[in-house]
Amino acid sequence: MxxxxxxxxxxxxxxxxxxxxxxxxxxxxxxxxxxxxxxxFANGAQLSYAFVAPLASPETLRKIPGLLLSSAAPVRIRPTLDPDFIRWGLRFLAACNNRMVAETTRAQLALSALSRGALAELAQREALSFGLRTAGKIVLHRTRSSFDAARQQVARQATLQNAEGQQVLTASECLELEPALEIHPNEFAGAIYTPTEQIGDCRxxxxxxxxxxxxxxxxxxxxxxxxxxxxxxxxxxxxxxxxxxxxxxxxxxxxxxxxxxxxxxxxxxxLPVYPMKGYSITARFASGAQALQHSVTDLNQKIVYAPLKEGYKDMVRVAGIADLVGFDSDIDHRRLTGMMRQAAKFLSLDLESDVRPWAGLRPSTPDSxxxxxxxxxxxxxxxxxxxxxxxxxxxxxxxxxxxxxxxxxxxxxxxxxxxxxxx
Ligand SMILES: Cc1cc2nc3c(=O)[nH]c(=O)nc-3n(C[C@H](O)[C@H](O)[C@H](O)COP(=O)(O)OP(=O)(O)OC[C@H]3O[C@@H](n4cnc5c(N)ncnc54)[C@H](O)[C@@H]3O)c2cc1C
CATH class of the missing domain: 3.50.50.60 (FAD/NAD(P)-binding domain)
Known part of the structure; x- marks a missing residue:
């Protein structure tokens, strides 16, 4: 056929x-x-099998009024009268409840377990070379409230089938594990570490x-x-x-x-699929700086960092921002610069030479x-x-x-x- x-x-x-x-x-x-x-083309390079909780959640719902007013937040919503946007938005709001978060987490964990196995099988059988490695992932929480919510999510996921082993780290333990991070332990509440998470370049x-x-x-x-x-x-x-x-x-x-x-x-x-625009840069570490070993998510800034190997000669991919601004995939340089500024405070990067910027549209459903x-x-x-x-x-x-x-x-x-x- x-x-x-x-x-x-x-x-x-x-x-x-x-x-x-x-x-x-x-x-x-x-x-x-x-x-x-x-x-x-140039996404965050994270094979994030354990971090599958949806964007639509009671916590996100509480933040929506602030997002509508702020131009610097990592998530931006430009409301329009486009009926597709309105329909999508209403379904998103309807999905912001604990029952849906739990159901989506269960569904996504099952699909991600299937994906991990299928990718490993394919990569090995066909000897595909794209920098696949089990680097482990650190998700860093700057606020006590988001750290507490993450610890609850770890406990919830631990009871589910297909859950990956996760460790709760204090700020000092996190910096001991990943000394390349340029953040003071007083600036964040703690982190969740998942040793089995992987990195690989999608393109x-x-x-x-x-x-x-x-x-x-x-x-x-x-x-x-x-x-x-x-x-x-x-x-x-x-x-x-x-x-x-x-x-x-x-x-x-x-x-x-x-x-x-x-x-x-x-x-x-x-079909409730709407674009959510994001950005990435692929950049080098500053000369003499310690290179990142793990994949890291700065959760409150909504930025992910992945040290690349294959094809990128030890560069780092920095990705983030979630803008509901329609089908425009052009780079908004103010948004990109904002992300780069945050990244430069977090890691020692060379942002003067060979920085490769990119923007893409995540095909997003209301319940993720x-x-x-x-x-x-x-x-x-x-x-x-x-x-x-x-x-x-x-x-x-x-x-x-x-x-x-x-x-x-x-x-x-x-x-x-x-x-x-x-x-
Ligand atoms: C900033 C950012 C960071 C991300 N980070 C991660 C990450 O770390 N980990 C992760 O798992 N995911 C990540 N994602 C999400 C991931 O990149 C996407 O979910 C995934 O690439 C979607 O793949 P796709 O094949 O559905 O879409 P696409 O890759 O967009 O493929 C769709 C294809 O359809 C073609 N097409 C469209 N219209 C037409 C037409 N009319 N005629 C012919 N062809 C057409 C396009 O050319 C395109 O090649 C990230 C996304 C972004 C934007």
Whole structure:
């Protein structure tokens, strides 16, 4: 059977791989000339299997009035009358409760466990080289209230299946573990350390996987091909109208990241995926400075730091900011400079030479869970909406998607990720 995978980001490529392994004829279509040219390009590089709690929570709800007024906060909301934004926002607010936080955490932990295994298997079998390593992750809390909430989350997660072992550290213990941090112990309340968390560069992974896909006899590529619309006939996608003509296909998998919602509209249904813009820089440590060993999250500043190896000659990726400002992916230099200023207070960085800035749109759902499942259209499958965790969850999401498409028993309860789930 011929399957058309729309989108060659990390979700599309991993889905194409899993389908090709099951013998499908797979066509990968993307508007860019290279894979992973959009949100999968320079993300935070964190394979964050244990930190899966959703953004929508009672704590976030309390902060929303302040976020609407502040221009310097790490999260910014630009309210608009766009009906998609309003619908998304209302569902986000409805998801800000403890029941949903618990359900999402359980669902995401199951998917992240599947992802960890699937990524390890794929990386080893295909000898993919993208700097994968188990560096451990430190999540640092500047305020007592967020540290207390994190300790509760650690206790809650410890009782769940698929939980990773986590340690609660005092500020001094944290600095002993990671001496590269330039923060005084009085400036933060403590940290959570997860030794099993990993780092890897998502774009390098995608490039390596694309090479392996190109070697498969049952995979074809249509890069530089802009998808314009889905041609519908009797509750089926009969073809895909593109800048290179119409592509005929039996089955379509929508892995277009933030653009997916527009194509769902063509097909006559709503998809609650909205862009949440973020930024990164890839930079060097200052000369003579101690290099970072672990991946670190400065939770209250919402900035993540990952020391890179492969392909980046000991650089560090700094990523953060969550702006709900529509589909504009241009770099707002004031936002970027604000993040860089915070980073320079936290680590000894050389921000004068060879700093590589980037911005991308996280394809976000109101409850932070991806949508993996059949759409109301009989031959249209959805694998999108991975938000801030698309790299972490890609391999598990792809496996789950391929299992469902092939009629196998999916590894994770599909109701958790269905389009029509409760929220
Ligand atoms: C600043 C930042 C930091 C992040 N850090 C992390 C992290 O540390 N760990 C983590 O797990 N996740 C992280 N993420 C999230 C992760 O990067 C995303 O969830 C993931 O890349 C989404 O992948 P995707 O394949 O769905 O989307 P994309 O990579 O955007 O792929 C979608 C593809 O669809 C194509 N496309 C779109 N429209 C069309 C069209 N009309 N025709 C043809 N092709 C089209 C695009 O060209 C693109 O290649 C971060 C995101 C950001 C922005």
């Amino acid at each position: 011929r399957v058309c995978v729309l989108g060659a980001g990390v979700i599309g490529l991993t889905t194409a791989w899993e389908l090709a392994q099951r013998g499908y004829e797979v066509a990968v279509v993307d508007r860019r000339r290279e894979p992973a040219a959009e949100t999968s 390098l992974f995608c490039q390596e996987l694309a090479v392996r896909l190109q070697q498969q006899p049952n995979v074809t590529w249509q890069l530089g091909t802009h998808v314009r619309k889905l041609v519908m006939r009797a509750n089926r996608v009969s073809g895909i109208e593109t800048s290179q003509g119409v592509i005929e296909t039996n089955l379509v998998v929508l892995t277009l990241g933030s653009a997916a919602a527009r194509f769902a509209k063509f097909a006559g249904f709503g 869970r991806p949508i993996i499942g059949w759409s109301p259209i009989s031959n249209l499958f959805l694998n999108t909406g991975h938000g801030a965790l698309g790299w972490t969850l890609a391999c598990g999401s792809a496996r789950q998607a391929a299992q469902m498409i092939a009629g196998e028993q999916p590894a994770v309860d599909p109701r958790w990720f269905a389009l029509e789930r409760r929220s």
